[in-house]
Amino acid sequence: MMLILTTRNDAVKIVAHRPIVWFARRILSGVAVVWAAATFAFLIQCVLPGDRAQIIINVTSGNVGAASSAELAAINAKYGFDQPLAVQYGKYILRILHGDLGESYQQHRPVAGIIAEQIGPTIVLAIAGLLIAWIIAILTTLFIAGRDNIWSKLLNDMQVFLATVPPYWLATILLVVFAVKLRIFPVIGGNSPIGLVLPTLALALELSGFFGQVVQNEFTRVLEQPFVTSARARGMSDFGVRLRHVLRHAALPGITLSGWALGKLLSGAILIEVVFARQGLGGVLVAATSSRDVPIVSGAVLISAGLFAVVSVIVDLTYRVVDPRIKLR
Amino acid sequence: MLQLRPKPISQQADLLTVDSLRVSFGRGIDEKTVVRSISFSLRPGQCLAIVGESGSGKSVTARALIGLAGRHANVHARQLSLDGTDLMGLSDRAWRRIRGNEIGFVLQDALVSLDPLRRIGKEIGEGLRLHRAVSSREELAQRVIALLKLVGVPDPETKAEQLPHQLSGGQRQRALIASALALDPRILIADEPTTALDVTAQAHVLSLLEETKTRGKGLILISHDLAVVSRVADEILVMRGGEVVERGNPVQIFRDPGHPYTKQLLDAVPSGRPRGSRLSPSTIVRSPARQTQPAVQSPPNSRPILLEATSLVKRFKGPDGTLRPAVDGVSFELRSGETLGVVGESGSGKSTMARMVLALDEPDEGAVRFAGRPWTTLAERERRARRRLISLIYQDPLSSFDPRWTVERIISDSLSSDVETPRKRQERVIELLDMVGLSQALLDRRPLELSGGQRQRVAIARAIAPNPAVIVCDEPVSALDVSIQAQVLDLLGYLKDHLGVSYLFISHDLSVVRHISDRIMVMRRGSIVDSGATDEIFRNPQSEYTKSLIAAMPQLVRDHQIGHSATILEEGIA
Numbered sequence: 059m060m061l062i063l064t065t066r067n068d069a070v071k072i073v074a075h076r077p078i079v080w081f082a083r084r085i086l087s088g089v090a091v092v093w094a095a096a097t098f099a100f101l102i103q104c105v106l107p108g109d110r111a112q113i114i115i116n117v118t119s120g121n122v123g124a125a126s127s128a129e130l131a132a133i134n135a136k137y138g139f140d141q142p143l144a145v146q147y148g149k150y151i152l153r154i155l156h157g158d159l160g161e162s163y164q165q166h167r168p169v170a171g172i173i174a175e176q177i178g179p180t181i182v183l184a185i186a187g188l189l190i191a192w193i194i195a196i197l198t199t200l201f202i203a204g205r206d207n208i209w210s211k212l213l214n215d216m217q218v219f220l221a222t223v224p225p226y227w228l229a230t231i232l233l234v235v236f237a238v239k240l241r242i243f244p245v246i247g248g249n250s251p252i253g254l255v256l257p258t259l260a261l262a263l264e265l266s267g268f269f270g271q272v273v274q275n276e277f278t279r280v281l282e283q284p285f286v287t288s289a290r291a292r293g294m295s296d297f298g299v300r301l302r303h304v305l306r307h308a309a310l311p312g313i314t315l316s317g318w319a320l321g322k323l324l325s326g327a328i329l330i331e332v333v334f335a336r337q338g339l340g341g342v343l344v345a346a347t348s349s350r351d352v353p354i355v356s357g358a359v360l361i362s363a364g365l366f367a368v369v370s371v372i373v374d375l376t377y378r379v380v381d382p383r384i385k386l387r
Numbered sequence: 388m389l390q391l392r393p394k395p396i397s398q399q400a401d402l403l404t405v406d407s408l409r410v411s412f413g414r415g416i417d418e419k420t421v422v423r424s425i426s427f428s429l430r431p432g433q434c435l436a437i438v439g440e441s442g443s444g445k446s447v448t449a450r451a452l453i454g455l456a457g458r459h460a461n462v463h464a465r466q467l468s469l470d471g472t473d474l475m476g477l478s479d480r481a482w483r484r485i486r487g488n489e490i491g492f493v494l495q496d497a498l499v500s501l502d503p504l505r506r507i508g509k510e511i512g513e514g515l516r517l518h519r520a521v522s523s524r525e526e527l528a529q530r531v532i533a534l535l536k537l538v539g540v541p542d543p544e545t546k547a548e549q550l551p552h553q554l555s556g557g558q559r560q561r562a563l564i565a566s567a568l569a570l571d572p573r574i575l576i577a578d579e580p581t582t583a584l585d586v587t588a589q590a591h592v593l594s595l596l597e598e599t600k601t602r603g604k605g606l607i608l609i610s611h612d613l614a615v616v617s618r619v620a621d622e623i624l625v626m627r628g629g630e631v632v633e634r635g636n637p638v639q640i641f642r643d644p645g646h647p648y649t650k651q652l653l654d655a656v657p658s659g660r661p662r663g664s665r666l667s668p669s670t671i672v673r674s675p676a677r678q679t680q681p682a683v684q685s686p687p688n689s690r691p692i693l694l695e696a697t698s699l700v701k702r703f704k705g706p707d708g709t710l711r712p713a714v715d716g717v718s719f720e721l722r723s724g725e726t727l728g729v730v731g732e733s734g735s736g737k738s739t740m741a742r743m744v745l746a747l748d749e750p751d752e753g754a755v756r757f758a759g760r761p762w763t764t765l766a767e768r769e770r771r772a773r774r775r776l777i778s779l780i781y782q783d784p785l786s787s788f789d790p791r792w793t794v795e796r797i798i799s800d801s802l803s804s805d806v807e808t809p810r811k812r813q814e815r816v817i818e819l820l821d822m823v824g825l826s827q828a829l830l831d832r833r834p835l836e837l838s839g840g841q842r843q844r845v846a847i848a849r850a851i852a853p854n855p856a857v858i859v860c861d862e863p864v865s866a867l868d869v870s871i872q873a874q875v876l877d878l879l880g881y882l883k884d885h886l887g888v889s890y891l892f893i894s895h896d897l898s899v900v901r902h903i904s905d906r907i908m909v910m911r912r913g914s915i916v917d918s919g920a921t922d923e924i925f926r927n928p929q930s931e932y933t934k935s936l937i938a939a940m941p942q943l944v945r946d947h948q949i950g951h952s953a954t955i956l957e958e959g960i961a
Binding site for chain 2: 206283284285287288289290291292293294295296298303306307380381382383
C-alpha cells in the first residue's frame with residue numbers, strides 16, 4: 059500500500075516531461091523491491107528456530123529424531139551452511155540473478171520449476187477475481203450509488219458486509235450452496251472455466267465490497283460537482299452523466315487500490331485453492347510451509363514481490379490514461 | 388412530440404414567462420421554502436439580472452428554469468413557459484431536449500464546471516453530440532473550433548486539445564460559455580459567470596455576454612455583485628431570503644434604491660464609495676476592555692520600515708524544463724501602520740512574493756529584511772521566535788482550518804505561550820472574537836458550522852491573536868459575497884486603526900485594493916509595473932497595464948446606456 063502511494067507521487071513529478079526517465083526509475087525501484095524481498099527471505103531462513111541441516115534431514119527422511127553429527131556436517135557442507143553468512147548471502151543473490159531459486163528440500167527439484175508449473179492457475183484466478191470485483195463494483199455503483207432509495211442503502215450495507223467477511227468462509231458457503239445443494243457448479247472444478255466460477259466469486263465478492271465502498275464514496279462526492287450540473291444542463295441524461303463523467307473520477311481511487319488488491323488476491327487465491335482443491339500455488343505452498351520447505355516459501359515470496367512491482371507499474375500507467383492531468387502537469 | 392422551433396418569434400413576445408415560481412426542499416414539517424413567488428418575463432435581446440447574496444435563492448431559481456433544482460426540490464409555478472410551451476411537469480426526456488438546445492446554462496468557476504479530466508473540445512462538443520446536431524466527426528471538430536473562435540479564445544485548435552487546468556481562468560470561463568452556446572440556444576442563463584475571475588478576464592466575459600445579448604438572445608445573469616450586472620442588465624431583480632425585494636431597470640435602482648437592502652448592496656461596492664469609508668452598515672462590536680494605543684498618526688514616511696524587500700527573484704521550472712522567473716526583481720518597503728496593496732492577475736507572482744515575505748519559500752536572489760534585521764537569510768531556527776510577528780490570512784479560511792477543531796482551539800492555538808492559564812487563554816479568545824465582531828457563543832462551533840463571513844472573521848481573529856506587526860492578506864475577500872466582503876474590509880480597516888498593524892494586502896480586485904490601501908503596487912509577470920500612493924496611481928497610472936486594469940474595473944453604471952458594448956472581442960484577446 060505504502061509502496062504504491064509513494065511511487066505514485068514520484069510518477070506525478072517525474073512523468074512531467076521525460077516518460078523514459080520515469081520508466082527507468084520505476085524499473086529500478088521494482089528491482090529494489092525484489093532485492094529487498096530476497097534479502098528478507100534470506101534472513102528469515104537464518105534466524106528461523108532450529109538447525110537448518112536438521113530440518114532438511116527430517117524433511118527428507120520423514121523421521122523426527124536427531125541426526126548424527128556426521129550427517130549434519132554432510133548436509134551443512136552440501137548446502138554451504140558452514141560458510142560465513144556474508145558468503146552465503148552473496149551466493150544466494152548470485153543464484154537468484156541466474157534464475158536459480160534453489161532446490162526444494164522435499165521434492166529435490168528446482169524451486170523455479172515447481173513454482174512455474176503451479177503459478178499459472180493462481181494468476182488466472184487472481185486476475186479473474188480482480189476483473190469480476192471491478193465489474194461488480196462499477197455496475198452496482200453506476201446504477202445504484204448516490205440515489206436516495208432503499209437500494210442505495212442496501213448496497214452500502216452489502217458492501218460493508220462483503221468487505222469484512224473472511225473469503226474462505228464465503229468460499230465454503232458458496233461451495234455448500236451452489237455446488238453441493240444446488241449442483242450448479244462442480245465441487246472440484248479442476249482447471250475448466252466452469253470450475254473457475256465459484257473460486258473467482260469467493261475472491262471477488264470481498265474485494266468488490268472494498269472497491270465498491272471506495273468508488274461509491276468518490277462517486278457520490280463527484281455527483282455534487284458543478285461540472286455534473288453543467289453536463290446535465292447541456293441535455294445529458296442522469297445515467298449519461300454517471301457513465302461519461304462521474305465514473306471516470308470515481309474509478310481513480312479504485313485504480314490506486316488495485317495494486318494492493320492484486321497482492322491481496324494472490325494470497326487470497328492460495329487459501330481459496332485449498333478450499334476448492336484447485337491446482338495452483340496454494341497446495342504447494344501450504345505443503346511447503348507445514349513441512350518447513352523453506353526454499354519453496356522464499357521462492358514464492360520473491361515471485362510475489364516481482365509480480366507486485368510489475369503490477370504497480372501497470373497501475374500507474376492506467377492511472378495516467380484515466381487522469382491525463384498527470385501526464386501533462 | 389414537442390414542437391418548439393416553428394413558432395415565429397416576434398421581437399416583443401416573451402421568450403420565457405415565470406409566474407409565481409416557488410421552490411422548496413423536503414416534505415412536511417421539514418419543508419424549507421427557498422424561493423417564494425417569483426415572477427418575471429424575458430424577451431429576446433433582453434438581459435434580466437438576479438442579484439443577491441449566497442442563500443438568497445437566486446441560484447435555485449436559475450436551476451429551476453432548466454428543471455435541475457435538485458432531486459428533493461418541489462417546484463411550483465402558476466406559469467413557467469418557454470415561448471408558449473409549458474415547462475411544468477415536463478418529462479425528463481422532454482427537459483433534456485430543452486436543456487442545451489433551447490436554454491444554455493453557464494456556471495461559476497469553469498475550473499470545476501468543466502470536467503477536469505476531459506479535453507476542452509470534447510466538453511464543448513458534448514451538447515452537439517447529445518442533440519445530434521452534427522453528422523460527422525469532422526463537422527463536430529469544425530463546430531468546436533468555430534465556437535472557441537466565437538467566444539474569443541486565442542489559438543482554438545490547440546486549446547480544444549487541452550485540459551481545463553491548462554487554460555487561464557478567463558479562457559476557461561469563455562470555453563464554458565462556448566459549451567453553453569454550442570446549440571445556439573435562445574436563452575442563456577449565467578450563474579455567477581465572473582466571480583472567480585480577475586478584472587480583465589471579468590471585463591472580457593461581460594463583453595461576451597453583452598454581445599450574446601445583442602445577437603438577440605435572452606440573457607439571465609445571476610450575481611452577488613451589482614457592479615458586475617450594471618453594465619449588461621436591462622432589468623434587475625434584487626433577491627433576499629427567497630423573495631424579490633426590489634425590481635426595476637438599472638437607472639432606477641442605482642439612482643433611487645427603494646429597499647434598504649438594495650441600498651446596502653450598492654454601498655458594499657468598493658468602487659462606488661470614497662476610499663476608506665465604511666462599506667457595511669452593521670457596526671463592529673468594539674471592546675472597551677482592550678483599547679490598545681491607536682496607531683501613531685505621524686506622517687507615513689517617518690514611520691519605521693517594517694518589511695524591506697530588495698530585488699526578490701524566484702524561479703520555477705516550466706513545463707519544458709527551463710527555469711522561469713515567477714517573481715523577477717521585486718523591491719518594496721512596508722512601513723509600520725501602513726497598508727500596501729498588491730494587485731495583479733493570477734500568475735503575476737503576487738502569491739509567490741507573499742510566500743517569500745513569510746519566509747516559506749527562499750528567494751533565489753535578493754532578500755527580505757524584517758524590522759531592520761535579516762529575515763529570509765536566517766536559518767529557520769533563528770526566525771522562529773519572530774515568526775509570530777507576521778501573520779497570514781488566506782483566501783479560503785475553510786481549508787486553512789482543521790475541520791475538527793473548535794473556534795476556541797483554532798484561535799487559542801495562535802496565542803503566544805505567554806498567556807499561561809487556560810482561563811486567561813479563553814478570556815483572550817473571547818476578547819479576540821469580540822474584536823472581530825463575533826459572539827462568544829461561537830467558541831464551540833466547528834468551521835463547517837460557520838457562515839463564510841464568520842469563517843473569515845475567525846481567520847482574522849487567529850491572525851491578530853499573536854499581536855503581529857504585519858499581516859499578509861492573500862486574497863482575503865475574493866471568496867466572499869460583496870456585502871460580506873464589505874464587512875470584512877471594514878473590519879480590517881478598524882483593526883488597523885486600533886492595533887496599528889501593517890497589511891500586505893494581495894488581491895486581483897483593484898477596487899478592493901484601492902479601497903483599503905495607502906500605497907499600491909501593480910504586478911505583472913513577476914515584475915512591478917507601477918507603484919505609488921493609491922490616489923496617485925489612479926490619477927496618473929504610469930503603465931499601460933495599470934491603465935487597462937483601471938478601465939476594466941466594474942463600475943456601477945449609474946447612467947445606464949444600452950448598447951455600450953465594448954469591442955474587446957473583435958480586438959482579439961491574449
